[in-house]
Every structure is written in structure tokens, then in C-alpha cells.
Amino acid sequence: MSTIAFIGLGNMGGPMAANLVKAGHRVVGVDVTQAAIDRHVAAGGVKGASIAEAVAEADVVVTMLPSGREVNALYLAESGIVPKVKPGALLIDSSTIDVDTARAVAKAAAAKGLAMLDAPVSGGTGGATAGTLTFMCGGEDATFARAKPYLDAMGKTIVHAGGPGNGQAAKICNNMILGITMIATSEAFVLAEKLGLDAQKLFDIASKSSGQSWSLTTYCPVPGPVPTSPANRDYQPGFTAAMMLKDLKLAQDAARSAGAVTPMGAEAASLYGLYAAQGEAGTDFSGIVNFLRGR
Numbered sequence: 001m002s003t004i005a006f007i008g009l010g011n012m013g014g015p016m017a018a019n020l021v022k023a024g025h026r027v028v029g030v031d032v033t034q035a036a037i038d039r040h041v042a043a044g045g046v047k048g049a050s051i052a053e054a055v056a057e058a059d060v061v062v063t064m065l066p067s068g069r070e071v072n073a074l075y076l077a078e079s080g081i082v083p084k085v086k087p088g089a090l091l092i093d094s095s096t097i098d099v100d101t102a103r104a105v106a107k108a109a110a111a112k113g114l115a116m117l118d119a120p121v122s123g124g125t126g127g128a129t130a131g132t133l134t135f136m137c138g139g140e141d142a143t144f145a146r147a148k149p150y151l152d153a154m155g156k157t158i159v160h161a162g163g164p165g166n167g168q169a170a171k172i173c174n175n176m177i178l179g180i181t182m183i184a185t186s187e188a189f190v191l192a193e194k195l196g197l198d199a200q201k202l203f204d205i206a207s208k209s210s211g212q213s214w215s216l217t218t219y220c221p222v223p224g225p226v227p228t229s230p231a232n233r234d235y236q237p238g239f240t241a242a243m244m245l246k247d248l249k250l251a252q253d254a255a256r257s258a259g260a261v262t263p264m265g266a267e268a269a270s271l272y273g274l275y276a277a278q279g280e281a282g283t284d285f286s287g288i289v290n291f292l293r294g295r
Helices: 013-022 034-042 051-056 068-076 099-111 124-130 141-152 166-195 199-206 241-258 263-280 285-293
Strands: 003-007 026-030 060-063 090-093 115-118 133-138 155-162
Touching: 003 013, 003 051, 013 026, 013 034, 013 060, 013 124, 026 034, 026 051, 060 068, 060 141, 068 090, 068 099, 090 099, 090 141, 099 115, 099 166, 099 241, 115 141, 115 166, 124 133, 133 141, 133 166, 141 155, 155 166, 166 199, 166 241, 166 263, 166 285, 241 263, 241 285, 263 285
Parallel strands: 003 026, 003 060, 060 090, 090 115, 133 155
Antiparallel strands: 115 133
16 A cells, blocks of 8 residues: 555546545645545545645655646645655656646656656546546656556556656647547538438448548537447537647647647647637536527
């Protein structure tokens, strides 16, 4: 059993921490909201008095935070993780943030002799609860090997993508594909409606043809063909439009930094920006089909 400090117990972090508890670890949780702390304690976790105290006793620190700004501040501030953590502790950041910040924080941790892994996730709240997340990991081989048993308790697919920052690179590239293909899939269903083609018929054909994609066969943006997709529950979110927009913006930031040309990614970011601005930021990202219908 290890003592794990888990910082950020929101919709994703809370279930992830609960799975670490189920695996037999002592998980000391820290969050800015009392409700999240209460859920963590109810799941068998321990309430942390403060970030500094939680990390000072931890063998492993896991963070799940909103953005690179919070990650940078939490890890590098005078009273933050890197200055206060127990020597030899393992650091795992599962936030989805920009590649440059991930690499800068990992470099600062390494300068203090600390092993750090960036390990963003895919799989949404359902995967977090079920312990079936995909982890995309960036860090040294030895660090990945140390982290894998803990990641196995929270996920099903654990991939080492390379050195520091490569986990974030994999995450934003993957989600750029997802954002683009969801728009393309939604456009096809809107066009089919205009042409008098039944949605189920389009699904039956495209799902077995060259138009097949995860956005179609697992997360179909119209009600009916895939009963488990958010389209069948009025687009209640598994992954919000705001979260998709965040990831698409991160991809564009990375593209500019690397000198890559991503016109489809840029257009997807623009469209999700317009969709979110219409008051749909909290709606599932597949609901963009209604924006394309003009609703």
C-alpha cells in the first residue's frame, strides 16, 4: 500500500481517486470544494489538511487540474508540490494542458531529483468511474515503469508515448481528430436530413463503409443508431463542448509553437467556439449537430 496525495477531486479526479482507494492505497485528497472532499471521504479516502501537508507524506502525488496555469502554480510555487514533496516521491499529472508547460514543470521536477510523468486521460467520466481510462504518458522509461501499477488501478489502456510532454502531445492530437470527425459526422447527418435520407440508413451504410469512425459508431450525434450516445439523453455531457474547445485550442497553440499547419483543426476550434458561445459550453460536444442545423 502506498500513500497517495490526489489533488483535484472533480468529475474526473474524484472517481480516479476512488479507484486508487479500491486498489488498497491510502489516498489523501485535496480540492477547493467541500462537496468533492465529502465524496472522497465517503469513498474511503482521507481529507488532506493542505496541499503542502498532503504531499509531504505522500509516496505518489497525482494531480487533475483545469489548465496549465494551475499546474505551473501548484507544482512550482514556494509552497507547492516540487518544494514540499517528500524526497523520492513520484509525480503524475493527469491534467490536459499545453505541451510547453508540461515539459517546463517536468524539467523543474527533474532538477530537484524528482520523477514526473505527464499522463492525460481519455474516456470521460464513465471511464473514470469504471476504471477503464486510457492514459497517454510522457516521461522517462523508469518513471513510466514506477507509475504503471497506479495507472493500472485507474485505467485499462496505458501507453508510454515517449519523453516528457509527449503524453500531452498525444492527447491533443487525438482530440483534434475527434473534434474534426465529430463535425464531419454531424454535417453528414444534417445533409442526409435535407436530402430525405433516414438517419438509421445512413448509419447502417457509413458504419460499414469508408465513412466509419469512432464519432459515428460509438458516439453517433443523432438519436437512435447508438443507444448509449449522448444524443439519446438530450446531449447531457460525457465530454462537454467547453472541454473540446479547450483541447482544440491547446492543439492550435501547439501547432503554432511547432510550426505545423492544421487548417481543419483551426476550423474545428472556430466552430466549437461559436457553439459554446451560444450557451452550449456545458452541453455534450456531439450536440454541435444542432448548431449545424441552425438551431
